[in-house]
Amino acid sequence: xxxxxxxxxxxxxxxxxxxxxxxxxxxxxxxxxxxxxxxxxxxxxxxxxxxxxxxxxxxxxxxxxxxxxxxxxxxxxxxxxxxxxxxxxxxxxxxxxxxxxxxxxxxxxxxxxxxxxxxxxxxxxxxxxxxxxxxxxxxxxxxxxxxxxxxxxxxxxx
Numbered sequence: 001x002x003x004x005x006x007x008x009x010x011x012x013x014x015x016x017x018x019x020x021x022x023x024x025x026x027x028x029x030x031x032x033x034x035x036x037x038x039x040x041x042x043x044x045x046x047x048x049x050x051x052x053x054x055x056x057x058x059x060x061x062x063x064x065x066x067x068x069x070x071x072x073x074x075x076x077x078x079x080x081x082x083x084x085x086x087x088x089x090x091x092x093x094x095x096x097x098x099x100x101x102x103x104x105x106x107x108x109x110x111x112x113x114x115x116x117x118x119x120x121x122x123x124x125x126x127x128x129x130x131x132x133x134x135x136x137x138x139x140x141x142x143x144x145x146x147x148x149x150x151x152x153x154x155x156x157x158x
Contacts, residue, residue, distance in 0.1 A: 027071050
């Protein structure tokens with residue numbers, strides 16, 4: 001499916017963008033999804049327009065993955081210069097993939113090929129998934145260790 005002739009507002013509708021706000025970050029935490037943070041300058045940035053086209057970000061293989069597996073947040077760099085200073089990585093557009101608790105997993109600038117975008121998206125999803133698995137295992141080990149320690153203390157104190 002090639003989306004020829006679509007203008008930006010319609011293309012933009014293909015991804016369920018959130019504003020950069022606490023509600024979006026809470027959604028990421030509650031759903032256990034990584035955050036797809038895009039800093040763009042649509043008023044003047046040529047490469048932002050390229051990246052936000054159907055050969056990159058709105059490619060039919062890319063945007064469904066973003067919608068299903070991420071909490072996508074769109075930032076207009078001209079309107080939110082504070083966030084540009086905080087997150088910009090080299091140039092526009094900048095994409096930052098974050099854990100649900102806002103730690104950077106990977107970031108890149110520019111309009112990269114679809115296969116690279118998909119590689120980064122898959123890496124971020126696996127990173128968050130593995131982090132949750134490791135955290136769950138550590139919690140179980142910690143709980144088990146505490147119970148063993150309590151049992152040992154009771155046994156040795158008698």
